[in-house]
Amino acid sequence: MHFTEKKGQRLAVFDHLVSPETGQHIETPVTSPAMEASMLQAEALGGRGVESILDPRDPAAAQLHPDNGTSSTKG
Numbered sequence: 001m002h003f004t005e006k007k008g009q010r011l012a013v014f015d016h017l018v019s020p021e022t023g024q025h026i027e028t029p030v031t032s033p034a035m036e037a038s039m040l041q042a043e044a045l046g047g048r049g050v051e052s053i054l055d056p057r058d059p060a061a062a063q064l065h066p067d068n069g070t071s072s073t074k075g
Contacts, residue, residue, distance in 0.1 A: 001043050003030065012039055 001014050010030040017026040030036045 001039065003036065010036070012036070 001012055001016075004011050004013055004027075006027075011027045012030050014026045014028070018024065019026055030039070
């Protein structure tokens with residue numbers, strides 16, 4: 001995601017989302033600094049993966065953790 005301006009409107013451009021109709025990246029108007037901060041925070045959390053925000057004591061979350069020994073990548 002990155003930010004741009006078009007016609008004086010601040011837009012968030014989602015690099016990983018493309019409109020099937022236009023083939024263009026999805027753009028969403030940013031209506032406040034708080035909205036922009038929230039979008040940046042969500043992107044940072046998403047970049048770390050869901051495992052980083054789940055409680056590791058939760059059995060379902062523990063299955064996602066790569067060090068728990070049940071990962072399909074372990075052999």
